[in-house]
Amino acid sequence: MTDPRLTPLAASLPDTVPFVGPETQERAMGRPFAARLGANENVFGPSPKAIEAMRAAAAEAWMYGDPEAHELRHAIAAHHGVGPEHIRVGEGIDGLLGLLARLTIGPGDWAVTSEGGYPTFDFHVTGFGGRIERIPYDGDRVDAKGLIERAEFAGAKLVYIANPDNPMGGHHGADTILEMIDTLPEGALLVLDEAYVEFAPEGTAPEIDPTDERVIRFRTFSKAHGLAGARIGYAIGPAPLIAAFDRVRNHFGLTRMAQAGALAALQDQDWLAQVQAHVTDACARIAAIAHDNGLVPLPSATNFVAIDCGADGAFAKRVLDGLVKRGVFVRMPGVAPLNRCIRVSAGTEADLDAFAQALPEALEEARAAD
Amino acid sequence: MTDPRLTPLAASLPDTVPFVGPETQERAMGRPFAARLGANENVFGPSPKAIEAMRAAAAEAWMYGDPEAHELRHAIAAHHGVGPEHIRVGEGIDGLLGLLARLTIGPGDWAVTSEGGYPTFDFHVTGFGGRIERIPYDGDRVDAKGLIERAEFAGAKLVYIANPDNPMGGHHGADTILEMIDTLPEGALLVLDEAYVEFAPEGTAPEIDPTDERVIRFRTFSKAHGLAGARIGYAIGPAPLIAAFDRVRNHFGLTRMAQAGALAALQDQDWLAQVQAHVTDACARIAAIAHDNGLVPLPSATNFVAIDCGADGAFAKRVLDGLVKRGVFVRMPGVAPLNRCIRVSAGTEADLDAFAQALPEALEEARAAD
Structure with a gap:
């Protein structure tokens, strides 16, 4: 019912x-x-220092977490050498993907992803009434070129790629990602999910100018940093898009423990x-x-x-x-x-x-x- | 821009x-x-037991939290003497209000609330394209009857009341809330925010049959339980509506620490x-x-x-x-x-x-x- x-x-x-x-x-x-x-x-x-930071924060759990995650956001920005206006911290990549879909996908809008790719992206796009084109893998790798071609054909607003890939585990080199960006159709946004990038060979993560309006990339503390249970990740993207998350997000949604743990994890390279x-x-x-x-x-x-x-x-x-x-x-x-x-x-x-x-x-x- | x-x-x-x-x-x-x-x-x-539970959970933060929050959900259900199908745990009342707005409010749909009431409800309704009628307080109390009358007039889908009230701190007795439910217009849902109810006099929280399709109520661990920084609350409502949250929520959004802390807090009466x-x-x-x-x-x-x-x-x-x-x-x-x-x-x-x-x-x- x-x-x-x-x-x-x-x-x-x-x-x-x-x-x-x-x-x-x-x-x-x-x-x-x-x-x-x-x-x-x-x-x-996670780093023992992250565990210790979370344990210390637990005693302060009566206070809401900073809704701006100021300290963590600035630390992430410094880590990547970009301004904090390009960083948005959120409840994992899952949560941030949901907000991105909400901001960009209305009924009938198209998104393109890989057939068999990360289902949570599809979940969120569908959840906002979007339609999805799924491109078969090219062998066991994501068909980067095929995604772009289909995006052009469908007039897609979002093009999703996980690099390295989940569930197959492969990766494309940075050149392929940069080529995707360069050939991205007008009006589309490349959603570059780099959840696993810390495990990938050098040369997987492209250098991207964060002011580039064609791409938003996602990182997480859930994988290499070992904080899946703290639910915290971030987006790196153009400032107007990053700012727009403020219009729709759950402002006090990040726990104090997660913010403290992520900060300590980032600092323990x-x-x-x-x-x-x-x-x-x-x-x-x-x-x-x-x-x-x-x-x-x-x-x-x-x-x-x-x-x-x-x-x-x-x-x-x-x-x-x-x-x-x-x-x-x-x-x-x-x-x-x-x-x-x-x-x-x-x-x-x-x-x-x-x-x-x-x-x-x-x-x-x-x-x-x- | x-x-x-x-x-x-x-x-x-x-x-x-x-x-x-x-x-x-x-x-x-x-x-x-x-x-x-x-x-x-x-x-x-929070209860020292809740702090201890969160500290213990911090060491297990490499694991995602249970996306069903099974143990906590069942404990809350038992606490209220209802079936778990009537309980939905989420990232605070704020997060749950956002999901409720998403589920029920489309462009042009009306919601009714109090002028000067909790702004996050308005934020979420507006965020999904809804329109809001705001009813002035009756003196320093929420105008319960006025809310219902305006809901009827506007054909509202949601009628929001915080009882006890924020920001004025007053409350209505359970009878008033039950009367609101009984006079609620067809097709409307009473959104009963009981964030502060543990501080209220006996007789504030009405006994409500959780199968009653006219009302959804919200509780939180942020206030009396002292876990604001862990971001965790819950909804009690009719099973079909509670089930629908699964269609749109961030399934792994609740941290392991929050689930453990809330469970321990609930058990430390x-x-x-x-x-x-x-x-x-x-x-x-x-x-x-x-x-x-x-x-x-x-x-x-x-x-x-x-x-x-x-x-x-x-x-x-x-x-x-x-x-x-x-x-x-x-x-x-x-x-x-x-x-x-x-x-x-x-x-x-x-x-x-x-x-x-x-x-x-x-x-x-x-x-x-x-």
């Missing part, structure tokens, strides 16, 4: 959600996962470097485990590895179910042909031991069901 | 924000406030009782300080006291400026005739010492400028 007071748009929206949390699966199973490798979280955790090294090692081990089982790991510029299970989506789903059943939380892409893969996040040694143990059994079971 | 890609609605929105944070004033003054009595925060703080006692004492002292200075404190059912400064808005503003200048952060209502008052939140003894010291000086200065 639908509430009769919903707007026609709200009434038309599906009841589906972009992701089901691992806790929901744990409740259904009646036990916790032994290894949490499905949400591309950072098992190596040594910890970040350690995390990057751990992630590199963990991804190499995931790839090795895949090889050991006769599977093909895709190259990763992120903190996860997509593993080609060598057959179709139904087969990969059986492998995934077998892993989940054995207490290893992983996810997989939602559409063919990407869904021949499962997606495994960088884990601790114990996490990957559990994965290494469960995978052969899950594979055997999946093959037996053929 | 406005970004050309904004929707016509977004382009039409003003650049104003509902509230300026005290940190912004502090930065302008170049020093922190000595007493933070302007945002109706709870200076007595002894602490809540202590806070209530402290607030009663503090409000009595604020009233006494007002009397000492020849001013009239309004009766309060909240954690703040509106003080009638005895003249017009310009005078009260000078009093407020004098307090702010002396390091005492207070706020005041935005429109006449409410703006003859300043609004002072319950503070610690030290806070109220600072207020008691600053007020006579601020008054003298304000009178001298006449």
